[in-house]
Amino acid sequence: MPFESLYPRVTATRRMQSMNGSWDFQFDPESKGVAEGWTKGLPNPTDMPVPASFADVFTDKYSREYTGDFWYVTTLFVPGEWKDGSVDIRFDSATHAATVYVNGTEVAHHEGGFLPFVAHINDAVKWNDYNIVAVKLNNELSWQTLPVGETYRLPDGTLVSAPYFDFYNYSGLQRNVNLLYTPNERIEDLDVVHHIDGSDAHVDYTVATSGDHDVEVVVLDEDGVEVALANGKQGTLDIKDVHLWNLRAAYLYKFVVRIKDGDTVIDEYFDEIGIRTVEVKDCKILVNGREVYLKGFGRHEDSNVHGRGFDAVMNKRDYEDMKWIGANSFRTSHYPYAEEQLYEADRDGFFVIDEAPTVGMFKSTMNFLGASGAVGNDKPKTFFEEESVQTETLAIHRRTLEEMVARDKRHASVCAWSLLNEPDTTNEAAVPYFESIFDLVAEIDTQKRPKTYASIMMSPAGVDKTHHVADFLMLNRYHGWYVNGGYAISKGTIEMKAELEKWHELEPTKPIMFSEYGADTMAGIHKLPSVMWSEEYQVEVMKMWAEIFDSYDWIVGEQPWNLNDFQTTEGIMRVDGNKKGLFTRDRQPKMAAFFLKDRWTAIPDYK
Ligand code: GCB
Structure with a gap:
């Protein structure tokens, strides 16, 4: 297991050959590929670039929305001189589950779409010859996948995924794939x-x-x-x-x-x-013993046409935008990002809150953006009261955290762990689950970084049952948007301050930061006086929050939602995506970005 956690490199003893490029691709709605020999070649493929999400390259809706099994196949030449060592294929990610075959033989299976794994192929390859590599992927969501969701069938039998989160359920071979050669003693x-x-x-x-x-x-x-x-x-x-x-x-x-x-x-x-x-001490987050103030964003790996496909150009632009605006941090909402992102954060000095792909653990957010309401909410218990969550999901969550910590633990930029986004912490049933995963990370992260989770608005101070496990508190709050929006914004300030004071009373030594707040804003809509969705209103929302943050010295950071507009599941609450970006999806600033630039460039990184 640890080997795949090392970022692949060429050195005096190691070799690497990129497997990126055009692969054969085919949907397998009847899951018949294995029985019909697709492991050795697809009967009716189209070509598909790797890395990329498959969804947005298609022009028909069935293909974009496809849920179920699908295949990628390529031909791979394996150098004969590598026979004396270990030859492995490293998938930086395969979303969400994958089985890998070489010349028809199964060589690896991995679940979880945002962390790397390797397939050891020595026993399955033809040396100094061409080999067929086939990957069967699956992008269905369930209560045992991370992230969490459901999958259901339309009357005609078509499978549909119903995420319990709003970002689009992009899938495929979304990150780099490499053939690796390493010595046997390594x-x-x-x-x-x-x-x-x-x-x-x-x-x-x-x-x-x-x-x-x-x-x-x-x-x-x-x-x-x-x-x-x-x-x-x-x-x-x-x-x-x-x-x-x-x-x-x-x-x-x-x-x-x-x-x-x-x-x-x-x-x-x-x-x-x-x-x-x-470290965290006396209501402060300290880096090298000095108190920091975090300015930054919740983000997504998301761009036009590429979907969640690794995109070095977009990433670079995101870092340049973050530097321009005066940011010093971000959260990898809502899954671990490509390792290249963390190396860039290391070089640029960003404080990263590294988040596990644990989103959707709140039943009332079930497909909350779905237009059709196709998913029935017939489950009477809260998420953590379900037995399968306490057993199977917990085991998967723990394994995912082990993989994430193993991969990311050396990065200087990774300064904190977020173990969940917006879980249902309203019920005591969440407590043993939280203790299990927080204890695990405390044990396996030798650097003992602070750990936390992003708290949902429906579980405020006094209701939340799990804050004792967090080293600092991270709040996602939407006063000014989902509640107390528009003309009622001043009420949001009063209610938020009251909640904050209660949090401080409950946890008088823990620093608090805001990991989400914001307002959907259509770039180009201007209104005097403002209305919700206009650029003017987004500025007012940012100002309202700034006033709240500046009122308490135990607030240690602000990360509005989101750096950029991003694609979501279609539905009545989103106009072609979530528009809470301070930048548009093509990475251009909205008016509020200029307000934040003025504010953030005046606030030093260290107090
Ligand atoms: C949240 C979620 C985030 C959503 C956001 C929104 O609380 O954590 O994934 O995109 O709200 O805009 O609704």
């Missing part, structure tokens, strides 16, 4: 824990390998100068006059790990690592 994991000691740092490290040879770890600074060296699978690296990683002032060291036999290098791996500490 580095499988690297873990680092930083300690700051005056102007120096001590980094405790642990390396996991698949063999017995010894390990050396070398640390190079940004000029390539060696600043520390240690031997052994476990030890401490001492770095004198350390350059710390700070918000919007990043510094990254290169950690090179080698398995050695005398002078022979058996395996080599490296990672770019920022040295910093994070």
Whole structure:
């Protein structure tokens, strides 16, 4: 399991061949592909680019909305000289479940659409020859998938997904796919824990390998100068006059790990690592012992036509927009983002709240945007009261968190974990579930980052039963939009302040930040005086919140919803998508972005 958590790299001992490009693609609505031999080739394929979501490349509605099994197939040449090592295909993600076949033999199965896995293929390949790689995916949602939803059938038998969340249920091979060659005796994991000691740092490290040879770890600074060296699978690296990683002032060291036999290098791996500490204390979030104020966004991996397909150009633009506006942070709402995003956040010094794909755990939000109301709400219990949630879903949630922490734990930018978005915390049944997942992350994250969840408005202070597990509180609140909208906005301020004061009374030492607030805004609609949906109104909503945030010194951050407009399930509450972006879907600022730029550039990253 740990091996797939290492971001793939070419080094002195490792090779990599991209499998991105055009694959054969076909829907399998009757799930007959395996029986009919599709593992060796599709009977009637169309071509499909990888990485991409399949939905928006089609012009017909059946294809866009397709729910069920679907296949990707490609031909892969495997170099013969790689026979002496381990050959694996790494899928950076396959949404939501995938089974991989090589020349008809099953080589891997993975559930969860936002984290990587590898298929070990040595025993199934023809060396120095062409091989058929087939992937059967499935994008159905249930109470045992993360994210959570339902799948139902129309009268004609067509499957439909009913997400319990508003972002579009994009799926497919949405991130990079690579063929990897690594030596049989290889580095499988690297873990680092930083300690700051005056102007120096001590980094405790642990390396996991698949063999017995010894390990050396070398640390190079940004000029390539060696600043520390240690031997052994476990030890401490001492770095004198350390350059710390700070918000919007990043510094990254290169950690090179080698398995050695005398002078022979058996395996080599490296990672770019920022040295910093994070902790929560006395109503503050501290990075390197200094109090931070978080300015940033909830985001989505979403763009026109590509859907949730990895898009380096859009990502770059998002970071440039965030820098322009004065942001220093974001939350990976509502799933772990592509690793390239975290490397960019490492380089640019963004504080990332890394969120698990755990959204939709609130029954009254069931398909709340669906126009048809096709899903019946016939389940009398709250989400966490369901037995299958306490057993199966909990097990899947725990495994997903293990995969997420394993993948993301070395990133300096990853400063906190969000274990759920808007769960139903109104009932005591949520408590053991929450304790189980929060204890797990406390145990497996050796850096002991702060942990939290995004609280839903229907579970306010006094109702929420689970806040004791969170190290800091993160609130999603929609005064000025879903409640107290338009002319009633001033009432929203009063109600929000009353709730905040109650939270502070309940948790007097925990910092509070806002992880969502905002107003749907159609770019280009101007109204004097304002009305809801106009750009003027979005500015007023941002001003209302700013006044609330500035009233309490235990509020440590503001992340409006969303950086950009994004695609949603169709329905009566959305006009071609969620329009709460401060930027449009093509990444241009709305009026309120200029207000936030003025505000945020005047607020320092560190208090
Ligand atoms: C929320 C959800 C987010 C939605 C947002 C909205 O509370 O966390 O996924 O997009 O509200 O705009 O309704």
